[in-house]
Amino acid sequence: MITRPSMSRLLDSIKAELTDKIIPGLSDPTLVVNVQMMTAVLGALSVRVEHELAWMREECDRIEAAAEATLAAGAPAPAVVAALAAYRDGRTDSLLVSAAQADYERASELLSRLAEAAYGSGDGARIAAVEDLFAARLAVEQQAIGTFVAVGR
Amino acid sequence: MSSQVDDATQAAVARLEAFLATRDGGAGPLRVVDYVPITGGYSRAMSRFTVEDERGRRGYVMRADPPPGTSILDTDRTVEWTILSSLCASGSIPIPAARWFDETGDELGSPAIIIDLVDGHGLPALIAERPGDHAAFVARLADAVATVHAYDTASLPSLMDRPTDWNAYLDGCIRQWVDAEAAHAEREPFMRLVAAWLDANRPPPAPLTLVHGDFQAPNVLVEAADGRFLLIDWELTHIGDPREDLGWWSLAATSQPPDIIAADAELFFDRYRERTGLGEDVVNPATVAYFTVMSSANVFFSLIRQTSAMTREETTAMGIAYMTNAMPFMHGVWIDAMARAGGWKQGAR
Numbered sequence: 001m002i003t004r005p006s007m008s009r010l011l012d013s014i015k016a017e018l019t020d021k022i023i024p025g026l027s028d029p030t031l032v033v034n035v036q037m038m039t040a041v042l043g044a045l046s047v048r049v050e051h052e053l054a055w056m057r058e059e060c061d062r063i064e065a066a067a068e069a070t071l072a073a074g075a076p077a078p079a080v081v082a083a084l085a086a087y088r089d090g091r092t093d094s095l096l097v098s099a100a101q102a103d104y105e106r107a108s109e110l111l112s113r114l115a116e117a118a119y120g121s122g123d124g125a126r127i128a129a130v131e132d133l134f135a136a137r138l139a140v141e142q143q144a145i146g147t148f149v150a151v152g153r
Numbered sequence: 154m155s156s157q158v159d160d161a162t163q164a165a166v167a168r169l170e171a172f173l174a175t176r177d178g179g180a181g182p183l184r185v186v187d188y189v190p191i192t193g194g195y196s197r198a199m200s201r202f203t204v205e206d207e208r209g210r211r212g213y214v215m216r217a218d219p220p221p222g223t224s225i226l227d228t229d230r231t232v233e234w235t236i237l238s239s240l241c242a243s244g245s246i247p248i249p250a251a252r253w254f255d256e257t258g259d260e261l262g263s264p265a266i267i268i269d270l271v272d273g274h275g276l277p278a279l280i281a282e283r284p285g286d287h288a289a290f291v292a293r294l295a296d297a298v299a300t301v302h303a304y305d306t307a308s309l310p311s312l313m314d315r316p317t318d319w320n321a322y323l324d325g326c327i328r329q330w331v332d333a334e335a336a337h338a339e340r341e342p343f344m345r346l347v348a349a350w351l352d353a354n355r356p357p358p359a360p361l362t363l364v365h366g367d368f369q370a371p372n373v374l375v376e377a378a379d380g381r382f383l384l385i386d387w388e389l390t391h392i393g394d395p396r397e398d399l400g401w402w403s404l405a406a407t408s409q410p411p412d413i414i415a416a417d418a419e420l421f422f423d424r425y426r427e428r429t430g431l432g433e434d435v436v437n438p439a440t441v442a443y444f445t446v447m448s449s450a451n452v453f454f455s456l457i458r459q460t461s462a463m464t465r466e467e468t469t470a471m472g473i474a475y476m477t478n479a480m481p482f483m484h485g486v487w488i489d490a491m492a493r494a495g496g497w498k499q500g501a502r
Binding site for chain 1: 334340349353480
């Protein structure tokens, strides 16, 4: 199969063409905003196609480790136990994007339950551990989109 | 492409002329001129136009439903019209006059509200052009939003939900985060985090009031004649905690700076507290930050409903695809606001 130019490079090329040649030729402001939205989405896709699989896998591992640490510390968290079991039972480790997304879904549910259990307990250390997980997730998300500016406003 | 735009404009003008002839006519032939779509809003299809007849010229704005599946906000024009009409009739809320409504869309192409065009400027333009007036703007913003929050909710239309008390209202708001996440096309742990955090960090209660729901600089018009501040875009209005408006302002200003309230927070909060009678323990930067998180629900829930629809292949609207970029932005706003509220122990990112 053809891998060069990479998907990121192709998407960046489309984005550049829209920005440099299509937008200047448009007179309808509604269409200009539409195309500006397209370029913003293409910019994020360019980053995601390069990193998404790795990012999902790395975050799944972080969440699983945090859940293990929570349970190893003896915290009573039956919802976390159930979500961790569901994550492990369903995990495929497949490189197919849809399968990786399914793994990530189960890990995300585990993260939600960790957050709920931490705030429910009022335990500062558990809350801090959850904050770390969300801070890491946010850093990855923002790496993909860069700075969000509402176009057309 | 431009001929398609021209055709669409001509059709819209013809529909408006027919609609207005029986409502705003009676003075000779009525013409609609200077019809211009308004960009900048992500929910309604907006346009402005001028009516000409023997009575002279007058400007209007039309807020119409866009084609199904293309808006990031799913709200009801009949509800909006009912509330707008009621607020206009009261004469005590600073808004442009709401004139006519096509409930079914049979006459205007989709359900649409026509309001007066304000002879003035949008606040963002004035903020950019007149930095020396920011303090005066902040004081008038405090007055305008305090007027909304002082409105007698007993006189609001019966179709508006009336929470029984503050705790029950907050319980319902928090529950919505969990329910909305469950209905979303993928798991969204930030929403569950928000629900848990909101529950664990409740601020002191405030009286429930009319809430604008989308209080931000682009929704403030300043009349040229007397500098009066008028609030527009009431589609998210409801009865709730007044600090939701202050929190939402902060969130919106993050994506469309500058935030002139944050730059002169002491002036704003002093003035707002004076106008509303609410104490410093109730209205302060930390409690407002709490409501920056909570007030994002209206828009964020609509956003994820639409992105879920896109996931289910029910829409291909570009505006909805674009708003997927806004979701991480919102996550960042939440974390920053949690830190300002004092409930994110490691501080901001």
